[in-house]
Amino acid sequence: RNCSCFFFFFFFFIFFFISLSDKQWCRWVQRMPVVGQVFSRALFRVTSPAFLGRRQFSPRPLHIPAFAHVADEVLDAVETGRPVVALESTLLTHGLPSDRALTTGRALEKTVREAGAVPATIAIFGGKIHIGLKDGEMDHLIDCASHGVARKASLRDLPFALTDTKGFVYGTTVAATAFAAHQAGISVFATGGIGGVHRGGETSLDISSDLMALANIPVAVVSAGVKSILDIRRTLEVLETMGVTVASVGTDEFPAFFTRCSGVISPGRVDSPEEAAHLLLSSLQLRPHAGLLFALPIPEVMEAQGELISKAIEISFQEATKANVTGADVTPFMLERVRQLTGDSSLEANIQLVLNNARFAGQMAVQLMQIRCWGADQSDAVKPQVLVIGGSNVDTVIRLQTPDIRSTKDIFPPASYAGTVEVLGGGGVARNVAEVLGRLHVPHAFLTATVEDAGGRHLHEACPFIQWIPVTGLPRSVRTANYVGILNAAGELLFGVADMDIHRRITPEFVEAHLKPYRRMPHDQSQLRVVCMDANPSAETIKRTIEMCHGIGIPVWFEPTDFHKCTKIVDAFVSKEDDSRRPQISVISPNLTELEAIYYHYTGDNLGVSAASEERFSLIRSAVRGPLKPLAKNWLIKMGSEGVLFVNQEEAYAFSSPVKDPKVIFSVSGAGDSCAGVVLYLRFVQNWPWKMSILGGLRAAELSLTSKNTVSDQLKPDLFSISELEDWIEKVDVITL
DSSP states (O other), X not given: OHHHHHHHHHHHHHHHHHHSOHHHHHHHHHTSOHHHHHHHHHXXXXXXXXXHHHGGGSOOOOOXXXXXXXXXXXXXXXXXXXXXXXXXXXXXXXXXXXXXXXXXXXXXXXXXXXXXXXXXXXXXXXXXXXXSOOTTHHHHHHHHHHXXXXXXXXXXXXXXXXXXXXXXXXXXXXXXXXXXXXXTTXXXXXXXXXXXXBTTHHHHOOBOHHHHHHHHSOOEEEESBBOTTBOHHHHHHHHHHTTOEEEEESOSBOOBTTBSOOSOBOSOEEOSHXXXXXXXXXXXXXXXTOXXXXXXXXXXXXXXXXXXXXXXXXXXXXXXXXXXXXXXXXXXXXXXXXXXXXXXXXXXXXXXXXXXXXHHHHXXXXXXXXXXXXXXXXXXXXXXXXXXXXXXXXXXXXXXXXXXXXXXXXXXXXXXXXXXXXXXXXXXXXXXXXXXXXXXXXXXXXEEOOOSSHHHXXXXXXXXXXXXXXXXXXXXXXXXXXXXXXXXXXXXXXXXXXXXXXXXXXXXXXXXXXXHHHHSSOGGGOOOOEEEEESOSOXXXXXXXXXXXXXXXXXXXXXXXXXXXXXXXXXXHOSSSOGXXXXXXXXXXXXXXXXXXXXXXXXXXXXXXXXXXXXXXXXXXXXXXXXXXXXXXXXEEEOGGGOEEEEOSSOEEEEOOSOOOGGGXXXXXXXXXXXXXXXXXXXXXXOOOHHHHHHHHHHHHHHXXXXXXXXXXXXXXXXXXXXXXXXXXXXXXXXXX
16 A cells, blocks of 8 residues: 555656646746755656657667777767767778878867867778777778778678678778767768769669668768769759758758869758757657768868869760770779879868868767757757856865975975875866856856866866856866865975866867857847956967957957966967957956066066056056057956956056955965956946946955855855945945046
8 A cells, every 4th residue: 555655656746747847847946945856856857858858869878789899988978978970981991092091080080079079980800890999090990901901891891891801901981881880879970972873873773872871870971962973963863762861061052072063952951060960850850760961062272173173073984984984993993084184182172071071070969969968949948148168177285294395495305295185176267257157146158178087077066056068079088177286384385286288178169169159149139248268278269269259249358367378368369460450358357467477478568567556556557558458448457465456448446455464364266266257247247337346356355365265155146236235345445546
């Protein structure tokens, strides 16, 4: 009886949860006690309509057939739901000279990684289909090809290739690569061009098995269209007969491999990786066993060479007809003649177009992953008001207990020394700003780079209220950023070790993928108020981000981060162009040292901020309104114990520090970031005037200075109302300059 009651209530709650809409769920769960929320979220994961609608796409353990070997990186990516792009190997074994094959193969994998996905080059050797090549395996494949022990393998050849005892290696064609990719759970595949109906195929019936594979294997193939020596019109007719969805990218005409136009209207069109991902997802839901073909035109810079090659193809076809070359001999004959007629032009064009395809495939795979994770319909999702971009790292402090060690000179001989090791938590300027926004309940998104290691898990678990969006597709060798500070017994820094290499993975393409939706959105419909970026990403990423934001009318707040990185903002915009044509930053927030470095890097002169306070204020105001004017509109200069200085073309204020007694200061780390985060919130989200916004920022800095954490856990929205600040602001002296 008790068991029956249990099952009755269990199934009642399941059907209750299923019946809730996403909005009803959010309202209901907000009223629940914390324990109830924990239970209900676990149950919601398997009962919500959103989950039931996309459960087939959830990451899952992969069953690997005995005939396949999946590289660890690829296996981990597929099982954890990260984006993966399959790459064929026939191009490397048969399509390029050996001296170009290796560099091209590596360039393809690099291009996929830069787009945010994991590459999986597929080839056959040693009786296995290898899905993802480890170090040395691509070299081995191409070396075998250069010595004549490589063969092509299409679908029909796989049994022979897997039972080969003569030491041959096999490059996989489009059909074989699509088959292998599907075995490994990979949905996106990039190649040069697919096979199709050969010229004269209406009589010879010479039709590539690639078309049959597209009709029967659920993989999206990104190509430059049909190989240029084939009959494009008849190939599309066969694909239509087989029910294969075909779409050109950014054009209404189906591309002709080496040329952007073929004269044949494409069955469909998409204009972005996001649209392509939605189309693939729709196709997989409607026809789970069928693939798609995306045809990407050759880059415009190569089109002139493409026209030359197309003419050579026509000449070679006419010569083949006159010489009575038929059947399987037609393709080799035409390829050889095209090479003779064009020299290296066809080779370079081929390489560029396949790199272009790999880039699009990587971007598409990233979009597909995001849709699978978050659902295609995000109309009810909370849109970010602030986009934060930059570094996040784990901060660790090692404090030596030996009193005799006062400086690095005293660390001798090399030995073990007694001390304490403490992981303080999250660090990184952008991460600190994101934590401020999270604690203030501001809708935001944080674009950063972390991986699923101990450090990454620690960062995410310590601040679940940060809306993390980490770079995807990073290899296992990459580590979450760490900073270790070595202190003496008095708490003074001896030296620090910064492992920050992962931050270069925050690429322009990664940022662009998240800013692109705002390009198509009317400005009055966008909730995004500001983009905040620190100096951890590369100068190129910083430049591209500012340009993109300028193009869609979103202000940018730049945080210079530290003395060594702050000049990236100058490097990003030093050019021969007139200063008036450069996108201007809305806000920049350096400390005095960073301001001096930026000024020197930009002008070649010293600013001289070591002067007395009143003269220093005048120097900074003149610099901001003079030489530094092209860089940023508003300057918030953090001056340590002296407070902050704000200068733009209309206003200038000096604010004293709210903390007068240095004995109450626990740590200065994070005070500037806390101040910047709150000023950003009050100015751009709450639309406060600059003066009151900065006073609110100083309130946050005070909390940080007296806290063990970089961002105080006492930070909450209630502190930042006009009524709350009215009494507190008496702590701060404000001078109008």
